[in-house]
Amino acid sequence: MIQLLVSRTQSLKSDILSGLTVALALVPEAVAFAFVAGVDPLVGLYAAFMVGLITATIGGRPGMISGATGALAVVMVSLVADHGVEYLFATVVLMGIFQILAGAFRLGKFIRLVPHSVMLGFVNGLAIVIFLAQMKQFQFTDSEGVIRWLQGEQMFIMLGLIALTMAIIHFLPKVTRVIPSTLAAILAVTLLVMGLDLDARTVQDVLADMSGNVDATIAGGLPQFHIPMVPLSFETFKIIVPYALILAAIGLIESLLTLTLIDEITETRGRGNKECVGQGVANVATGFFGGMGGCAMIGQSMININSGGFGRASGISAALFLLTFILVGSHLIEVIPVAALVGVMFIVVIGTFEWASLRLWGKIPRSDLIVVIAVTGVTVWQDLAIAVIVGVIISALVFAWKHASHMSFVVRDEYDTKVYFPNGPLFFASIHTFRDQFNPKLDPPEVIVDFANCRVVDHSGIEAIESLAERYVKAGKELSLRHLSPECRKLLNKAGSLVEVNMIEDPNYKVADDRLA
Template identity: 90%
Template structure:
């Protein structure tokens, strides 16, 4: 049975009302991302519906909202421009298959490798991206199709309605929680604009600007099953495979990072591998029903959580409300003032940005600050996937450098024998430090290297030990190696004969080396 709620104490009413709020905010986002990808608005809306519905039902994180996203759209645009939308549908299906495989092979666990400074940069960067994305709502197309900023009374009205929306969202929860404050704000501002006949930009105006058609609408029918019309050939695979791999990676990274963020906010734990499978199944399905694919949406997920939508019913109801808007409610949705939706997103920006990170200067290592700033900047400048990879690489290099610098030696003489006791991990970054401590020409005839306080981490460490044995052999000295794990002994080629085996004292651990596989 599908778990509709996180726990019995959660309210189905809160989930449904939160889902309605999310659905209202999904419409302009899905349409905008569809145009970024170079496809029709309904392609984005169908993706938001199907991906949102399936991931909410079978994914690994109740309360998380998925749909068409900008991070995926910017990758799709070149594929659509060069080969057409049918190739996009085929790519989305293959993307989904890769994501399912990632879940089956339990690759979701690797999200644990993302350090906390990368997470800080991730949320800060996305908050800035969400904020900058709202700036286009302050623009309109003139008679020549050139974008112009709102001026005078129009700009003042826009800012006033945004401020009213944000005020309602902020203060209403102090009076009542019977209705999500975001939903109440959208309804209040919409009724105010209609009742006072204010000349405010609406969702309809945004559609007209995007399409160049004053009569543009989000109205449509049910998604229809559709096998992508592409040749089943190796050439087709060559075209769609690179895009599918990139889209699958971006989608999973954004989804798993959003899952981790919501875990922290709700103090619960989602299931990363199950979310990979849910995202994959959703994308396979949407590819066969004319959708552009999608992944988790941090902005809409934050709206959902802040509105009290913690259960699966919130995501399911959001998707069903969105479908209802497409089928029968398009005229009502198109009347919503854009200012109300912008105000909701500004509240999301304020809640998403990790303001505490601004107080970290001088309180955490400089390397961590560099990671936070780098990930934030690359997220805004390029995209999330590149930013996370950059952050993880910087963090890994800093980690390796620190541990390489921490290797030390205890050296003592025992009669005619010299004993070396290395302390710290022996791996690629510390092997030079390890080598520099030995001088075979100056050492006595018998030397002992005791690894009781040193763990050999990788093949570079194994090679360093082999090379050390060779150096002492050439110098005519006798070398003894103590307290190496069985895996280390198995991997040594030149130094195997100088290892002293003590089954009761030798450590047992694995070495990161392909030879063991």
């Protein structure tokens, strides 16, 4: 049985109404991302429908909304421009296969390696990106094809309707929760514009600006099964594999980070590996039905959660409502004022941005603050996947540097023997500290290094020990190594005869080295 609800406090009614709200906001986003990728609007809408429906049904995070996203669209644009839309469909299918494999091999757990500082930068950067994306709605293309900002009465009406939308969303829940405040705001602003015949930009105007066709519409039929028309050759494989890998990685990173964020908001636990498989199945399907593929959408997911949509039924209903709009309700969606949707997204921005992070100066380590700022900046400047990778690398390097400084030594003289007791991890960042502690020329004829409190972590540590052994051999001194793990002894090619084996006291742990494989 598909679990439609995740708690007793929520209802199917809340999920369905929340799904309707999300569907209204999905239309302009899906169309916009389709144009970014250089494909027909219906390619984006079909992707939003199919990816949203399948991930909501079999994915690992109830309440999370998936669809066509800008992070994927910016990668797709060069593929479509160079090879055509059929190669895009083939790439989306392969992308989905890679994501299924990621779930099957349980790679979703690696999202735990993302530090909290990277998560802060992630949500702050996405909030800024969502805000900046709305600025396009304050622009229009004139008769000469020049992009201009709204002026005078049009700008005044736009700002007024945005403020009204935000006010309804903020204050209505204090009066009643019978209807999601976001949906109520969109309906109220739409009726106001139509009743007063205000000169406000609508979804139809946005479609016309993007396509250059005043009769542009989101109307269409059911998605049709379609095998991508590409040659089955090694050349095709070489073209689509790099794009598929990049798209799969970006899609999974964005989806798993959004899953983690919703976990924190709802205080529930999503299943990362199941979400990887769900995203993969959805992308394989949408590639065969003429869609551009997709992943989790943090903006729409936040709208859904804020509107009370915590169950699977919210994502399923959003997808079905979207299909209904495509088939029979396009004229209803196209009259919605853009200002209402912008107001909704501004509320999402306010709710997504981690305002508490502005007060972290002096309260957290400077390195963590640098990571937050760096991830935020790279998310805005480049994209989410690069930002997360940059943040994890910076955090890893800081971690390595701090632990390298934890290497310390205790030195004792026992009769004619000098005993070194290193303390701390021996790995690539601490090997220089380790080497500098020894002076074979000045040490007595017999030297012992006791590793009881020192763990050899990687291949660099092994090489440091072997290099130390060579130095003492050249100096004509006798070096003994105590309390090394069996793996270390196995990897020490040149120093193996110097190791004292104690089966009872020697530690037992693994060393990160390819030779053990």
